[in-house]
Amino acid sequence: MSDATRGRRERDVAPEPGELQLRKVLSTMNDLEPPRDDLFAQRALQRGRARTSRHRSTVFGAAAALVVVGAVGGTWVAATHGPSSNSVSAGSAARSGKDSSSAGSGASAPESLQGSTAPGGRAVGPSMPSARDIRTWFGALSTRQTNAFDAIDSTLASRWPDVYSGAYAATRTGDRVAVAVTRHDPGLESFVAGAMPAPTDVEFVIRSHTFAQKQKVAREIVDQRELWRSKGVEIVGVTQDGRSDQVVVVADGSSTGLLVQQYGDIVRVEPPTPAPLGKVPGGGTLPPLQR
């Protein structure tokens, strides 16, 4: 039975008082001719087209906004977490402690564990860095020389991955930069010298490990922090120290020696000390640097 039929039956069964009269009155509407409007259909078409256009613009606008938000978010995530899925920021206990005392130890690209807390539950790692943070080897030092080197740092890491090891400020004031390399490379040295304000602003020192090797170790330690936790080692932060040519792991627990045992002298373990957010055990500021 169709709805219309059922409806008629409903009416037949129980017509309310006044229903028939109302129906009759309303039916007179069918005698009423609307004012003549020859362009009615044309106007409907035009309004429909205009609305479609607005609708499309809105959809495209929303899609564009989504893309922008995604891109910004992606950039932020990339900047926050670095190339691996783990958070990476710069500044290390070693470097930070020495930056103030010996003009920058050259720590860089620490794998800072966001949200890591000391066993007591107090945050000891650096807070979430902003997307604008960049990696630097020189901590709070900012001179023409350190800035010039920061600008070419990533180029060195990508063009001379088997030579470039790291850097640090050779002087307390940061007016001279020491670049660590695994061997003398005329191409790298001329490139760096050319990029500095003066060729004499840079010196080259020989180290054993490349930046890439240390980076790989640092990343592996971060990736395996759950495994280390199961072994009783709470990884709080990981960074590189260009001066000592080591990966510095800030870790807590009774078995931190296992880290050195596994990786050898490329890794140095330092205990976390209660410090305010953004501070390292030595009291230096943890620059939230990215890699």
Next chain:
Amino acid sequence: MRRRDEAAFRSFVEARQTMLRRRAYLLCGNWADGDELVQEALARVYVAWPRIAAGAETAYTRRTMMNLFLNDQRKRRREVLTDEAPEPATVEHDRELAMTLTALLDDLPEKQRAILVLRFWEDLTVPQIAECTGVAEGTIKSHISRGLAALRGRLAEPPLSGAGAVS
């Protein structure tokens, strides 16, 4: 929209515009507002046209109109009207008839008015009205009952004359 769809839309509008405009008149009480309601509803129908199933165009348009009417009325309550909408000139017979219908449905709440029009002019069933307006069937029955009760007095009065005279 493809050219073929647009042609179908135009045919639909041309075939249904009188009925749509009459319905809108009963809802709004004047041709100007009614036509605006129809045009706005048709613009939305145009956007959705490729997605509307064949044969469902009328129901879709009706539902769009009802949604617009009820929402628009809610908005209009907050507005201060300053003048009457100019009505196009009509013949005397139509003018009287229009006044009769307007006077009949005037003062009814929008939802009640819409439901009465759907029920007694369009001859829709309660479930169809529920589907069209999104109102529960029980509420619709209640609106019908109250609407009829409210109109009973007016329907009993004799001023209905001419084509709208109640015999």
